[in-house]
Amino acid sequence: MRPISRVMIALAALALLVLLFVPVWRIDLSAPQYPEGLYMQIWADHFSGDVEKINGLNHYIGMAHIKDEMFAEFTYLPKVIMVLSALGLVAAAWGRRILLVGGLVTLSLFGAWALWRMWDWGYKYGHELDPRAAIKVEDMAYQPPLIGHKQLLNFDAWSTPDVGGWVLFGVMGLLAGVYFMEVRELRSKLKAKRTLQQVTNP
Amino acid sequence: MKSPIKIAGAALGITAGLFLLMNSPGCRPTTTTTAVTGDAASKVYVKPGTHDEFYNFVSGGFSGQLAIYGLPSGRLLREVPVFSVDPESGYGYSEETKPMLMTTHGFIPWDDSHHPELSQTNAVPDGRWCFINGNNTPRIGLIDLGTFRTHSMIEIPNSAGNHSSPFSTPNTEYVIAGTRFSVPMGDDASRDVSIKSYKENFKGTVSFIKPEPETGKMSIAFQIVTPPVNFDLARTGKGVSDGWFFFSCYNTEQAYSLLEVNASQRDKDFIMCVNWKLAEQLAKEGKGKKVAGKHYSNWWNHNTHTAESTIYEEVLQLDPKDHPGLVYFMPCPKSPHGCDVNPTGEYIVGSGKLAALIPVFSFKKIQEAIAKNDVEGDFAGIPVLKYESVLHGEVKKPGLGPLHTEFDANGNAYTSFFVSSEIVKWNVEKLEVVDRVPTYYSIGHLMVPGGNSAKPWGKYVVAYNKITKDRYLPTGPELTQSAQLYSIEGDKMELLLDFPTTGEPHYAQAAPADLIKPREVKFFKIEENQHPYVAKGEKETRVERKGKEVHIWMTTIRSHFSPDNIEGVKLGDEVYFHVTNLEQDWDVPHGFAMKGAANAELLIMPGETQTLKWIPTKVGVQPFYCTDFCSALHQEMQGYIRVSPANSNVPLNAYTVSVDAEL
Numbered sequence: 100m101r102p103i104s105r106v107m108i109a110l111a112a113l114a115l116l117v118l119l120f121v122p123v124w125r126i127d128l129s130a131p132q133y134p135e136g137l138y139m140q141i142w143a144d145h146f147s148g149d150v151e152k153i154n155g156l157n158h159y160i161g162m163a164h165i166k167d168e169m170f171a172e173f174t175y176l177p178k179v180i181m182v183l184s185a186l187g188l189v190a191a192a193w194g195r196r197i198l199l200v201g202g203l204v205t206l207s208l209f210g211a212w213a214l215w216r217m218w219d220w221g222y223k224y225g226h227e228l229d230p231r232a233a234i235k236v237e238d239m240a241y242q243p244p245l246i247g248h249k250q251l252l253n254f255d256a257w258s259t260p261d262v263g264g265w266v267l268f269g270v271m272g273l274l275a276g277v278y279f280m281e282v283r284e285l286r287s288k289l290k291a292k293r294t295l296q297q298v299t300n301p
Numbered sequence: 302m303k304s305p306i307k308i309a310g311a312a313l314g315i316t317a318g319l320f321l322l323m324n325s326p327g328c329r330p331t332t333t334t335t336a337v338t339g340d341a342a343s344k345v346y347v348k349p350g351t352h353d354e355f356y357n358f359v360s361g362g363f364s365g366q367l368a369i370y371g372l373p374s375g376r377l378l379r380e381v382p383v384f385s386v387d388p389e390s391g392y393g394y395s396e397e398t399k400p401m402l403m404t405t406h407g408f409i410p411w412d413d414s415h416h417p418e419l420s421q422t423n424a425v426p427d428g429r430w431c432f433i434n435g436n437n438t439p440r441i442g443l444i445d446l447g448t449f450r451t452h453s454m455i456e457i458p459n460s461a462g463n464h465s466s467p468f469s470t471p472n473t474e475y476v477i478a479g480t481r482f483s484v485p486m487g488d489d490a491s492r493d494v495s496i497k498s499y500k501e502n503f504k505g506t507v508s509f510i511k512p513e514p515e516t517g518k519m520s521i522a523f524q525i526v527t528p529p530v531n532f533d534l535a536r537t538g539k540g541v542s543d544g545w546f547f548f549s550c551y552n553t554e555q556a557y558s559l560l561e562v563n564a565s566q567r568d569k570d571f572i573m574c575v576n577w578k579l580a581e582q583l584a585k586e587g588k589g590k591k592v593a594g595k596h597y598s599n600w601w602n603h604n605t606h607t608a609e610s611t612i613y614e615e616v617l618q619l620d621p622k623d624h625p626g627l628v629y630f631m632p633c634p635k636s637p638h639g640c641d642v643n644p645t646g647e648y649i650v651g652s653g654k655l656a657a658l659i660p661v662f663s664f665k666k667i668q669e670a671i672a673k674n675d676v677e678g679d680f681a682g683i684p685v686l687k688y689e690s691v692l693h694g695e696v697k698k699p700g701l702g703p704l705h706t707e708f709d710a711n712g713n714a715y716t717s718f719f720v721s722s723e724i725v726k727w728n729v730e731k732l733e734v735v736d737r738v739p740t741y742y743s744i745g746h747l748m749v750p751g752g753n754s755a756k757p758w759g760k761y762v763v764a765y766n767k768i769t770k771d772r773y774l775p776t777g778p779e780l781t782q783s784a785q786l787y788s789i790e791g792d793k794m795e796l797l798l799d800f801p802t803t804g805e806p807h808y809a810q811a812a813p814a815d816l817i818k819p820r821e822v823k824f825f826k827i828e829e830n831q832h833p834y835v836a837k838g839e840k841e842t843r844v845e846r847k848g849k850e851v852h853i854w855m856t857t858i859r860s861h862f863s864p865d866n867i868e869g870v871k872l873g874d875e876v877y878f879h880v881t882n883l884e885q886d887w888d889v890p891h892g893f894a895m896k897g898a899a900n901a902e903l904l905i906m907p908g909e910t911q912t913l914k915w916i917p918t919k920v921g922v923q924p925f926y927c928t929d930f931c932s933a934l935h936q937e938m939q940g941y942i943r944v945s946p947a948n949s950n951v952p953l954n955a956y957t958v959s960v961d962a963e964l
Binding site: 151152159231234 | 858859884885886932933934937960
């Protein structure tokens with residue numbers, strides 16, 4: 100790979116470490132009696148924001164009490180991120196294109212897995228309701244949106260990437276960019292080679 | 302001879318002409334509704350969901366409360382109980398707040414509150430506290446503007462009728478308390494004297510009260526003893542006159558009966574000038590005398606959510622006869638009421654309520670007169686400065702019955718006239734009347750936002766009226782009290798709005814909302830709650846018997862009490878419900894109401910602990926419930942307490958039964 104590509108891969112790998120220190124995702128809620136809104140942030144290893152207030156409201160409809168312990172992922176996610184970052188640095192040092200492809204695929208799989216975990220948790224959280232809840236609405240589930248907006252009873256809920264999410268997208272974008280640049284480079288090299296062959300072997 | 306028909310015709314014509322003439326607009330009194338013109342409504346319209354520009358702190362008069370309105374809308378936001386008990390919140394009824402109303406006369410749950418005064422920094426309101434005086438049983442209350450609750454209260458000894466109060470020095474080093482009634486003081490023998498010995502045995506006092514800057518706890522730094530007169534109102538010097546305080550006094554005739562006539566004989570009474578920086582120094586140097594003066598200082602402990610009383614036996618007094626240069630009298634026509642200092646501090650306006658002019662005194666001239674010993678004599682040993690020497694000038698024929706004066710930032714004064722029922726705007730430097738506007742009816746105090754400070758915010762003047770008559774829908778013999786809002790932005794004052802007030806509004810203060818809003822306490826942090834009976838979670842709830850006392854550690858959270866079933870209470874027990882609200886969000890109070898409670902209910906703010914004492918009077922199972930609509934399950938927020946006969950052996954037990962246990 101070209102040196103510039105390797106520098107960019109190294110940067111991307113280091114940028115992944117930012118995910119350890121910033122929230123990755125956020126959920127915003129608003130209702131007429133909550134004009135200031137409620138929010139919850141999801142970090143690599145914990146929740147923050149108005150979690151207790153949200154729990155206080157959710158107990159009426161029998162939703163589970165959100166606690167950090169609900170997510171087994173919180174215990175090993177930081178390690179996974181560190182390993183991914185280390186692999187990125189190795190790829191940058193080694194400089195083989197195949198590693199770039201491998202990294203991109205791994206990261207995409209990681210992103211897809213994380214989204215699936217979130218959707219799965221949201222599904223259970225929204226569907227597995229306490230049968231003794233005070234308020235029961237026929238056929239109503241409270242699964243939060245994976246991304247974007249959804250109306251949940253009197254609340255409007257928005258789910259969007261937070262700083263960490265955007266960093267992750269940025270890293271993936273950067274690697275994809277490097278990948279396309281490398282592919283173009285390879286093509287032009289191959290073309291040049293062919294032209295040279297034609298010139299030398301008419 | 303003209304025909305009778307012609308004569309009759311002429312007479313009819315003249316009568317009809319006169320009738321028309323007398324009923325033309327120029328010949329009839331204008332009705333009060335014609336006074337509002339133009340787009341007044343749009344100037345006081347505060348769109349739903351938006352906030353007023355100013356907080357207006359208005360005395361609740363005989364209600365003993367402080368009322369909070371928004372300006373310019375005139376909307377009532379809150380009534381803060383200060384000298385009154387409040388069954389709604391439990392103020393004065395809960396075990397935590399009872400000490401706040403303790404005095405040397407015992408528990409006094411009412412008073413007559415007159416003058417709100419905001420705490421100041423550099424002679425400008427700073428939005429920290431609001432003080433208000435209790436006129437009847439002399440007291441000063443301090444309201445914290447983070448919680449809008451009474452946080453501190455001090456009783457004033459050797460005082461009777463705390464009217465000349467609680468005005469602040471420029472950095473709230475002190476607030477003052479001048480007695481309206483002079484009284485005999487000292488030990489029992491010195492106090493048990495003939496009323497006719499007024500001149501010999503009675504004394505006046507003005508007290509300087511120090512609020513601790515961190516806690517708001519109040520104590521009396523010193524009292525100045527004066528000859529017997531009536532003190533009426535007072536203002537601090539500021540800017541050029543910083544370090545001085547001015548008190549209006551009447552009844553220099555020293556009458557003790559039929560004051561209406563007997564105290565209205567002299568053409569001039571006094572404004573008393575006190576060099577308080579000197580008094581402070583004398584007190585520090587130990588020049589004062591400790592005299593008997595038992596009094597209470599009550600303070601709400603922020604950590605334990607509980608008021609505590611400190612009792613002082615003595616008070617430090619300074620006698621101006623021993624300390625030349627401490628006190629001077631200035632003659633002021635006639636029975637002066639208001640005594641107001643302009644923003645620069647140079648001019649002191651006396652409002653002689655029986656005078657037909659407004660005298661304006663110059664601080665510079667006062668200092669010159671003192672330096673030259675330019676006196677016309679003495680009053681009971683205190684020098685009286687020469688009127689002409691200290692006078693800046695007089696506003697001639699301003700109106701009838703001047704009472705109070707406030708200022709704007711452009712050199713104008715606004716004086717209320719009770720008898721002629723109007724506000725008169727005049728130029729302080731030139732002493733010229735600029736504008737006048739009627740009030741409906743009989744204005745007492747008036748208020749310009751910051752109008753007593755070094756930097757008036759101006760914009761409005763509010764009239765606080767004594768009579769409403771026909772202004773509102775009638776409500777039996779007792780009518781609403783009222784205030785009126787006028788714009789002072791243009792050259793002419795313009796009436797914008799009438800709004801009803803609670804209690805008789807005396808004085809008021811106003812400050813920009815932005816000064817106060819950021820200070821608001823949203824809830825009490827549960828981890829900082831050090832109440833001796835706090836339960837910081839449902840696991841800490843319990844019930845304990847201590848002889849005849851039953852203490853219940855109880856919690857509230859949407860939407861249940863814990864415990865909600867209590868058994869083993871017996872007739873003859875005193876039950877203490879110590880209720881902690883576990884919520885940690887703004888605007889989620891819970892109420893606690895016990896059937897047959899003889900005192901009150903409780904309204905418990907998030908993170909707070911409050912205690913209600915209940916003495917059961919009947920055997921049986923009795924309910925308690927939440928009175929503040931807290932959630933969709935509010936109506937389910939309830940509990941039972943079982944009361945057994947005195948000789949019963951039902952064990953004391955408190956519990957909640959979860960749905961699992963019942964399934």
